[in-house]
Amino acid sequence: MTTLDSIITDSTRLYIGNAVPETYYKDTYVKNIKPVHAVALPVTHQEVQALVQFAIDKDLKILARGAGTGVAGAQVPLEGNELIIDVHLMDTITELDEETLTLTVEPGVLVGDIHTYVESKGYFYPPDPASKHSTIGGNVATNAGGLRAVKYGTTRQYVREMTVVLPSGESMTLGSKNIKDSSGYDLKDLFIGSEGTLGITTQIKLKLIPLPKASQSILLAFDTVQEATDATLAILTSGADPSGVELFERQALRYAEQNLGYPLKSQVGAAYLLMTLDGNDAADLTVRAELVEQIAKETALESHVLTEEEAAKNWALRDNILLGLTVFTEFELLDEVVPINKFAELIESTKAMQEKHGLNVLNFGHAGDGNVHTLLMKDDLSEEEWTRRRAALLKDLYQKVADLGGLPSAEHGIGIVKKEYMESMTDDINLKYMRAIKKVFDPDNRLNHGKVF
Amino acid sequence: MTTLDSIITDSTRLYIGNAVPETYYKDTYVKNIKPVHAVALPVTHQEVQALVQFAIDKDLKILARGAGTGVAGAQVPLEGNELIIDVHLMDTITELDEETLTLTVEPGVLVGDIHTYVESKGYFYPPDPASKHSTIGGNVATNAGGLRAVKYGTTRQYVREMTVVLPSGESMTLGSKNIKDSSGYDLKDLFIGSEGTLGITTQIKLKLIPLPKASQSILLAFDTVQEATDATLAILTSGADPSGVELFERQALRYAEQNLGYPLKSQVGAAYLLMTLDGNDAADLTVRAELVEQIAKETALESHVLTEEEAAKNWALRDNILLGLTVFTEFELLDEVVPINKFAELIESTKAMQEKHGLNVLNFGHAGDGNVHTLLMKDDLSEEEWTRRRAALLKDLYQKVADLGGLPSAEHGIGIVKKEYMESMTDDINLKYMRAIKKVFDPDNRLNHGKVF
Numbered sequence A, B: 001m002t003t004l005d006s007i008i009t010d011s012t013r014l015y016i017g018n019a020v021p022e023t024y025y026k027d028t029y030v031k032n033i034k035p036v037h038a039v040a041l042p043v044t045h046q047e048v049q050a051l052v053q054f055a056i057d058k059d060l061k062i063l064a065r066g067a068g069t070g071v072a073g074a075q076v077p078l079e080g081n082e083l084i085i086d087v088h089l090m091d092t093i094t095e096l097d098e099e100t101l102t103l104t105v106e107p108g109v110l111v112g113d114i115h116t117y118v119e120s121k122g123y124f125y126p127p128d129p130a131s132k133h134s135t136i137g138g139n140v141a142t143n144a145g146g147l148r149a150v151k152y153g154t155t156r157q158y159v160r161e162m163t164v165v166l167p168s169g170e171s172m173t174l175g176s177k178n179i180k181d182s183s184g185y186d187l188k189d190l191f192i193g194s195e196g197t198l199g200i201t202t203q204i205k206l207k208l209i210p211l212p213k214a215s216q217s218i219l220l221a222f223d224t225v226q227e228a229t230d231a232t233l234a235i236l237t238s239g240a241d242p243s244g245v246e247l248f249e250r251q252a253l254r255y256a257e258q259n260l261g262y263p264l265k266s267q268v269g270a271a272y273l274l275m276t277l278d279g280n281d282a283a284d285l286t287v288r289a290e291l292v293e294q295i296a297k298e299t300a301l302e303s304h305v306l307t308e309e310e311a312a313k314n315w316a317l318r319d320n321i322l323l324g325l326t327v328f329t330e331f332e333l334l335d336e337v338v339p340i341n342k343f344a345e346l347i348e349s350t351k352a353m354q355e356k357h358g359l360n361v362l363n364f365g366h367a368g369d370g371n372v373h374t375l376l377m378k379d380d381l382s383e384e385e386w387t388r389r390r391a392a393l394l395k396d397l398y399q400k401v402a403d404l405g406g407l408p409s410a411e412h413g414i415g416i417v418k419k420e421y422m423e424s425m426t427d428d429i430n431l432k433y434m435r436a437i438k439k440v441f442d443p444d445n446r447l448n449h450g451k452v453f
Helices: A045-058 A111-120 A136-142 A187-191 A225-238 A250-260 A282-296 A308-319 A321-328 A340-357 A383-403 A419-425 A428-441 B045-057 B111-120 B136-142 B187-191 B225-238 B250-260 B282-296 B308-319 B321-328 B340-357 B383-403 B419-425 B428-441
Strands: A014-016 A038-040 A062-065 A083-086 A093-097 A102-105 A159-165 A171-175 A200-207 A214-222 A242-249 A271-279 A302-305 A331-333 A360-366 A371-377 B014-016 B038-040 B062-065 B083-086 B093-097 B102-105 B159-165 B171-175 B200-207 B214-222 B242-249 B271-279 B302-305 B331-333 B360-366 B371-377
Touching: A045 A062, A045 A083, A045 A159, A045 A200, A093 A111, A102 A111, A111 A136, A136 A200, A159 A187, A171 A187, A171 B428, A187 B187, A187 B428, A214 A225, A214 A282, A214 A308, A225 A242, A225 A271, A225 A282, A225 A340, A242 A250, A250 A271, A250 A308, A250 A321, A250 A360, A271 A282, A271 A308, A282 A302, A282 B282, A308 A321, A321 A331, A321 A371, A340 A360, A340 A371, A340 A383, A371 A383, A383 A419, A428 B171, A428 B187, A428 B428, B045 B062, B045 B083, B045 B159, B045 B200, B062 B200, B093 B111, B102 B111, B111 B136, B136 B200, B159 B187, B171 B187, B214 B225, B214 B282, B214 B308, B225 B242, B225 B271, B225 B282, B225 B340, B242 B250, B250 B271, B250 B308, B250 B321, B250 B360, B271 B282, B271 B308, B282 B302, B308 B321, B321 B331, B321 B371, B340 B360, B340 B371, B340 B383, B371 B383, B383 B419
Parallel strands: A038 A083, A062 A083, B038 B083, B062 B083
Antiparallel strands: A014 A038, A093 A102, A102 A200, A159 A171, A159 A200, A214 A271, A214 A302, A242 A271, A242 A360, A331 A371, A360 A371, B014 B038, B093 B102, B102 B200, B159 B171, B159 B200, B214 B271, B214 B302, B242 B271, B242 B360, B331 B371, B360 B371
8 A cells, every 4th residue: 555655655744643834723813632644745646646646545535725824623633643734845937927927836836925926026916814924725725815805805806727636536626727617517616615625726727907006095994884984985985986995993903003002093983994996007196085085074083095115014014913913912803794785893892792701802804895804802801701692602603694695604714613603603504505516526535624614 | 286387478479399490499590490398588587597496307408698698608598498598688777886986797699789788878888799780698608708808808707697507407696796705715716618518697786987989990910910910919018908909801801891891901911900998088099009100110011000981990890790791602600719810820821721621711809819710711611521521620720729738718708619629629627626616506408408518
């Protein structure tokens, strides 16, 4: 029988049994120490295929992994004895095809490295998840969204083609460099967002667009979240075409201000919108910025068209919300999504839940696309109280999300931590067919078993 | 046992056996007279569901149909004895939700009526197939593309949610009003473009965007198709951001000129690009039009920034290519697609095929997205010669498309007429899993059986 070290002959790319480093038992927030069979770090499609075949022969479950920056537990072992296939060494940017605006990458390339590379060539890869250290393979597996989805869409819109190794050991290429396609079922979109349960991606061709030549940031301050989201809706229908509309509460920002040591440009009000307009023509940006200010005049307490330096400093505060919080307390980060006109109602509803359950709650998120990041904060609660109150609050919160027509995950995925909410918020018939499709590709439930549903 | 007239109690909405009008045996180009069991025209989701249940009970195959404007035979009966469910009376625009920019429609609403309605309210539904008389249900079934895909994408990008009746008689809602989604498998995109083989759509929620306030058309003339497509690539990477880039050969246009009785604004050269820029600011359009003219200066023989009246007249010529041709000859219309940098090579290759097979070939298409509409013309060939030469030419043509990394259908679908090419141009493993997914939803192969693959 084939052995692992005959597939991965370089011993620095193979950990067996007790030699597996602890990092493989956790992602950003979830830890589950269930000793695995081995961790292999392939560098080619063929090695991935051989590893899958090995797992089939030995009847091992398989877990694919990238940078380990996930936040939903999709990358941690569930039962133990899995073979973890860590693709983060497959990190080559293979080809920039300027004639079709396509970038071919291996799955382990970091999304931040893709941004840097393509922008240096005058191109733009719009999906912009907060973690620039996440891999593109992971971004595809969760259909990562981020800040610019309101104008540019999510990862799904930028995957032209992907090559996968199936749980059967077969290879399949999904999609193509063709822009239009009405030639059979869309298998590609089925794999995008499937959190590693259908196949292991070994190559991805991404769609690029020309890099916008100019941008303009604007900060608006409001008395209430409701006023901020009303303004968001007005801005979205105005034609101002923002590429990012971030909403955050004053409360959520104060940790970032303390951590970075400087204040937000506006110190009035309880809710802020920080937005970017991008384009190719400075004069056009000015017109659109005026349109935003015109709308803001109705209800905003303050409106600031930011200089480049101010934009950098204020966006750094926004980006520092989570990191700032880490210094002060343990927390749980959610990524629920509701239709954009329910954004304020969802955020407001968390105030009552905070009171009811005795647990501090903060909110920030992507107002332009309805994706709220609710933060539950441990503060000085005991481990036991924290677990109990959090579970009770989450039940209420996801019920509210469901009532508003929302979904448990906008961009982080379901993994382990949102499974029960996913199951309760999804129609039985949809779950039935999702399970049937899983069975088509993975009848032995070998690949990332027990994740998602 | 339930009878059809107990489900459809209004006799004007039911044709049984010999009473079925001939129109139900054909689409735009394909005719297949195989007497069907009956044609029922439901007006509610519940009626569709009851009809599917009736077909299950009687073990009838089912064929869903809309306006009958298809061009690939997906809507014609294959074996006879089918129950045709014609949804074109389900033609209500149910709700415009201005807070989420969502339009709820029934499947029988014509895409032209959607354009008219939403534009009157200041919104925009970008997908723009040439046939404004096609239904939105049909547009979703084929992932219709059209003129504006280069900037705005195809129908797929504008379906937020759809409700379907499955071949089992069950109902399922796919997608939601949420903009982001990382909550389980993407079943919605699987159904989009599946040509009525997985379910019958009874309601669709479409994404709208704000209506651009201004547009500017430009006509460029070139000596060769290669020069025209080289210019297209340069324009696409320039940031000029055209919302349509149509390429046509002089030869293809002369029928339209004869038919409409006036000439194209440019009479030099052999290949033309007609494009539109849209936006909200006239000054910005001027800047972008100058960018296009700057690029065109390199190789174009003529470049015309068109007045509104000129734009209308020149676009009418483009839109009249097919209709103009109908007056002069029978023809077959294709919709193959290749990566955009192979567009010219594909068109040029048809010249040699024309010589080799003794069959006149014309080309026009969407240069911005690689979608060529090749026209094979019968002229005065005998029926027998036309069939023989056409089959031989198509074999060569689709081989060339495959060699260039293309697909048999960009936007019309596979239906019956492209099945053999689809099968030869698709990897066996992809076909295997497409068939397995068909079996998951339709184990009895009841719904639009024998179409696509």
